[in-house]
Amino acid sequence: MQETKPKNLPFFSELPAYFSRLESQKRVRSLDPPSGLDLCSNDYLGLSQNLKLQEALKEGIDLYGAGSTASRLVRGHRTVFEELESEFSNWVHSESSLFLANGYAANVGTISCVADPSYMIFCDRKNHASLMDGVRLSGGKKIYYRHCDMEHLEDLLKKYSGHANKMIVTESIFSMDGDASDLPALLSLKEKYGCLLYLDEAHSIGVFGEKGAGLSSAQVPSEISNIDFRMSSFGKALGLEGAMVSTSADARKYLLHSARTFVFSTAPMPAIAHAGLTSVQLVQEMNEERKKVLALAEHLRSSLQAIGKDTGNSSSQIVPILLGSEAHALDLADKLAGEGFQAKAIRPPTVDVSRIRVSINAKVEKNDLDRFIRIIQEN
Numbered sequence: 001m002q003e004t005k006p007k008n009l010p011f012f013s014e015l016p017a018y019f020s021r022l023e024s025q026k027r028v029r030s031l032d033p034p035s036g037l038d039l040c041s042n043d044y045l046g047l048s049q050n051l052k053l054q055e056a057l058k059e060g061i062d063l064y065g066a067g068s069t070a071s072r073l074v075r076g077h078r079t080v081f082e083e084l085e086s087e088f089s090n091w092v093h094s095e096s097s098l099f100l101a102n103g104y105a106a107n108v109g110t111i112s113c114v115a116d117p118s119y120m121i122f123c124d125r126k127n128h129a130s131l132m133d134g135v136r137l138s139g140g141k142k143i144y145y146r147h148c149d150m151e152h153l154e155d156l157l158k159k160y161s162g163h164a165n166k167m168i169v170t171e172s173i174f175s176m177d178g179d180a181s182d183l184p185a186l187l188s189l190k191e192k193y194g195c196l197l198y199l200d201e202a203h204s205i206g207v208f209g210e211k212g213a214g215l216s217s218a219q220v221p222s223e224i225s226n227i228d229f230r231m232s233s234f235g236k237a238l239g240l241e242g243a244m245v246s247t248s249a250d251a252r253k254y255l256l257h258s259a260r261t262f263v264f265s266t267a268p269m270p271a272i273a274h275a276g277l278t279s280v281q282l283v284q285e286m287n288e289e290r291k292k293v294l295a296l297a298e299h300l301r302s303s304l305q306a307i308g309k310d311t312g313n314s315s316s317q318i319v320p321i322l323l324g325s326e327a328h329a330l331d332l333a334d335k336l337a338g339e340g341f342q343a344k345a346i347r348p349p350t351v352d353v354s355r356i357r358v359s360i361n362a363k364v365e366k367n368d369l370d371r372f373i374r375i376i377q378e379n
């Protein structure tokens with residue numbers, strides 16, 4: 001009988017040994033469905049379970065059918081995408097925005113089509129993989145600065161000040177540490193050294209700022225238009241999927257024609273954009289949920305610190321519990337799961353220090369957190 005799979009090729013033949021190494025390091029993950037109290041998702045406002053949003057999604061399918069059938073440049077476009085882009089831009093005070101399939105595609109597609117090999121790209125050491133993949137694909141020269149260290153960034157900008165094309169790439173709230181960028185400092189460095197600024201607002205949109213319009217609207221409301229690109233994922237606080245890149249009208253037009261993850265990819269389901277309109281409307285009214293999430297996160301941090309735990313520089317709904325070893329992180333995550341809490345161990349190389357990454361959402365109650373803290377204290 002003929003072999004259907006070329007098992008003798010090195011890739012396939014090396015897999016059993018590869019997985020046995022991973023098994024011994026407890027690195028083979030099972031894909032568990034959600035269970036227990038959610039302390040690990042990015043559904044910060046609980047919008048993924050909101051009935052109005054779910055109704056809007058169903059209505060979107062009734063109105064537009066299922067798939068979009070092609071790239072927006074071919075036959076995938078519907079006016080609802082533009083309606084959403086316009087509503088979103090009004091909300092986050094941007095001249096315009098472009099909707100892409102997800103934050104990963106938005107970061108990779110935008111950075112790789114704006115920058116090219118003539119660029120020096122200054123990257124926070126803890127930037128998300130999607131930002132770094134965009135940087136790599138652009139062919140620009142990647143220069144890391146120490147995490148959130150504005151003095152180090154300035155030293156590097158000074159060193160390369162003669163270079164014409166420069167870009168700073170960072171997140172506003174960092175996904176694994178829950179700490180925040182200093183946006184006024186970034187904007188002043190951008191002006192002083194003549195750089196583009198690319199800001200990933202994936203974890204701040206919906207949670208920070210006026211009406212949840214992101215950390216930029218909280219920290220630099222009057223200078224927001226000086227941030228050249230802001231990427232906001234719809235997959236986190238907005239409860240859906242997809243992502244917006246907010247920028248100037250001309251830059252949007254350029255991305256629409258040149259960002260490869262936009263041009264060469266089937267447009268998202270129009271129903272997602274239809275539901276996106278509801279999400280953008282709902283999220284602006286959720287001040288109480290925002291307050292609750294941030295107050296609970298503060299309670300968690302102060303309680304953990306009081307029992308001697310290290311929560312790094314977290315100042316958001318994301319609270320890492322930094323631990324001495326991978327084994328401790330894995331063991332603690334198992335114990336928490338046994339007690340009905342879903343909080344995951346995150347280990348090197350994804351992060352520098354093993355941890356339990358806790359993310360607070362609006363469905364969590366204080367007594368749940370207090371029970372969670374007691375388990376941490378005992379373990």
Ligand SMILES: Cc1ncc(COP(=O)(O)O)c(C=O)c1O
Pocket residue numbers: 102103104105107128130171175200202203233234235242243
């Ligand atoms: C900081 C950051 N940027 C971008 C993304 C990608 O966004 P999406 O999940 O919409 O693809 C993530 C998701 O994990 C993220 O944490």
